[in-house]
Amino acid sequence: MTLSRTPITPNGPSQDDDPETFGRREQDWRNGAIVYQVLVDRFAPSAQLDAKRALYPPPKVLREWSETPQRGVYLREAKVSSHELEFWGGDFASLRSRLDHIQALGATVLYLNPIHLATTNHKYDALDFLQISPEFGTREDFLRLVADVHARGMKLVLDGVFNHMGRNAPVFQDALANPNSPWRDWFAIGPQYAGGARAWVGFQNLPELALENPAVRAYLYADPDSVVRRYLRDGADGWRLDTAFELGPEYLRELTRAAHQEKPGSLVVGEIVNYPGAWLDSIDAVMNFNLRQIVLGLAAGDIAPSPACRMLERQVNEAGSAGIEALLKSWVVIDNHDIPRIATQIPRESLRRMVQVLQFTLPGAPNIYYGSEVGMTGGDDPENRGPMRWDLVREDNPELLWMRKLIALRQQRRALRVGNFRLAEANRLLAFERTTDRALETTIVLANPADRAITERVLLANAFLMDDTPLVDALAPAELPPVCNVQAGFITVTVPPESALVLLPRERSLGGYSRYKRVR
Template sequence: MSTFTAREADWRNGAIVYQVLVDRFAPPDAGVDKTELYPPPKRLRRWDERPTRGPYLPELRLWRHEIDFWGGDLASLRGRLDHVQQLGADVLYLNPIHLAFTNHKYDALDHRALSPEFGTRDDVIALADELHRRGLRLVLDGVFNHMGRQAPIFRAAEADPQSPWRDWFHFGPQYPGGTRSWWLAENLPELNLENPAVREHLFNGPDSVVRRFLRDGADGWRLDVAVDLGYAFLHELTQAAHDEKPGALVVGEIANYPSAWFPAVDAVMNFPLREIILRLAAGRLEAPTAQRMIERLVGDAGIEPLLKSWLMLDNHDTPRLATVLPAEPRRRLAQALQFTLPGAPNLYYGSELGMTGGDDPAMRAPMRWDLVRDDNRALQWTRQLVALRRAHRALRIGEFRPLTTTRLLGFERHTDRVRDTVLVLANPGDEAVNETVLVANSSLMNAKRLLNLLEPDRPPLVMNAALLDVSLPPQGLLLLAPETDPPGGYSAYKRVP
């Protein structure tokens, strides 16, 4: 089996990931009264209300907006899977669904239990079954660095120094609130992962949290604040996941330079590449510098883990893309790079519709189903990018090779078949660029046409002895592929695979 055939057989490589906050994705059944699931001080809001920042509640050690809910659940999510599938996603990624006090669920009360607002373990199994029937995979969010302050085991440990749970946490007067908490957030006491019993419970044990949910049908884990778990414990967790389900995905939320984090995890959320793309698209990073950065990152990290790594432009922790890049040409340029650079594009629910939203909690607004229309330009563009990626093998599993340029960003995605080749050129600047580019691919035939994938009706370009003359307007894009089967029956590619 060739390298590329093996990559293609691995669902994790180049997958399109769709991210959902269950509470905010699909409105609950109107005939079901859910108010009892949100006792005060929690509030159940109307679907058309926008989240706004609230005051700090010292008695709970959290913010008012962390306990405002919109009522989405796993059953309502299952009813909207047509949208996810028709968009072309391969993976559904859910933010935490385990039992927790807040709406975001990053403050687990019990990692094994499901939050009743979302449903039951049977609902998880039913969702996984339905996704698999549709040819999709399910990835869950694992929050294994900390728990919520209201977790029963933490309260028992806090109240009694002789509690069997005492050494599951770090207590001491040197810590604000009396316990070591993640980034000093007193509602998030950190777990003592150095205690083998904690790791046994979370991932090492045969009935651990990681293993049980994989047996329930999940296909992988996205690990919250994975960098805080460290290399050794991440390696243990990843091995446990692979032992339970060979081919499972473990992707870490690691904003650091990624190269040294493999194979402790299979993949990372590629924050460095995201930052390069956004700065480039905003005009804050010059194309030649961005190209050198990308080339170094791919070289240092290696193509294999990067193909599995999630490349997001926005998510539940960042302002939405349409807010960060309000100008459509710049936003489109960023999205085109997201779908053509090595990685697994991660789409945050609603951003495919052009939803806006600034800092927390504005970026976590309920899904705008009224924007799911065929005349929505943002949705049209996302669908076009998804279709191109699905049609061109190199964009999913291909190698990366930079083009030799002066003012443009340019690269090539290629496989063992020349017909898969895609050339990508972008002009992030404010002036038109006319440039001659060197394409260092010996299998691309001289004087043969390169077709415009984004605008098929535009005249093709022709290379002359590996040199390509291109003209790009400000924020212009070119995606080119060789015409290997031209009309007339003669192909210069007849003996080149």
């Protein structure tokens, strides 16, 4: 099969400085969004729990909100671990009751882990993609959630698990038992497979869908009443695709085009745990795990600042035909439901804050995993999927105050949301600029992962950043003096250990005279 190399969204030059480019980017909600991720079962306690208890029959277990998840034992008959059948009872109604928190934080996108009918708590084992899991509510409850999210000026992205289904899915059970089943060729079935069918990375509870079958693709995304299209018509604004790199570039391209046909401007972002590169010709955006590795490698001392800079520049230069346009839409992930929480990964506050500064200043859309904004901890699954700690949502919580500061910075700085990316010339610091068509919107980021302060003379190859312009630290108190001044394109700056500076140009007060009057 010959694969088309036509980009899914032709966007023109990747680092265009035309003012219209930045205006267009600003009009696209997908660029530089603030994404807030929620596991519906774990986000907010249900007010209707007693009325729902029948929805959790054995071997399912309904836990108290004060309990934390612990790894269970493998249940051979169910072919899942016991902790996958433990529930905390959150639903759409309880999520709606806490949208104020998400909105006040400054999130622009609400991303929900799977909501379709499934056996487990995580819902990655679909029984029927077109049915809502009753523990969460009904289709009408979902539509009310959509309306509430949109009324707050936010978008809603759903989780599409289209590589596989659940073993208990009626279509799979019929296919497994009946050689003449109309669903037989929806799966790869035979004695050569453990459990009788090809399953995702060997997990027998997750039989893989045969995407090569046109009927499967029609059901998932190609038909007018397919899964992808129906939820978009119901008000969803996009899809995050689970294990997207295993769907392959051609089917990703087809799915993305189907989504755009149904809802122009919708988002398709893929869980692609590879180098992004050419994948961005098949999909709008990726969950940027490669970027995560660079940032965490820098923090751990495994990657020195100089090669980290080259890696970042290469990723931008090789981001498919769309270039930085695709990276602006890509999600910058540090923690989520598959990864230990950031406070557990990086217990040292100074390094953790440096990583978060980079998460919020590098090109892309920062992904906030529920509870990370208040300092929740948790190791590998299931410990990282604990119920939301509402007791930590307090005005004196330093983690919450820090997160609000980072989000406010992005809201205030257009360059961080939709700006281009350019390296600054440094040796022992990770140093880069985010730029637009306006010189005074330039944002300079310098990160020092070392355990000692570093002073360095750094070249800013920014022709319109005027000589003698003061640079102030956006994350420091406003009353502090400038950190340094631009001197013929250079700055000499000291960055404290395990920290990052975000420097903003401040025009000098020259009695009404402006050096920027003809270069804005």
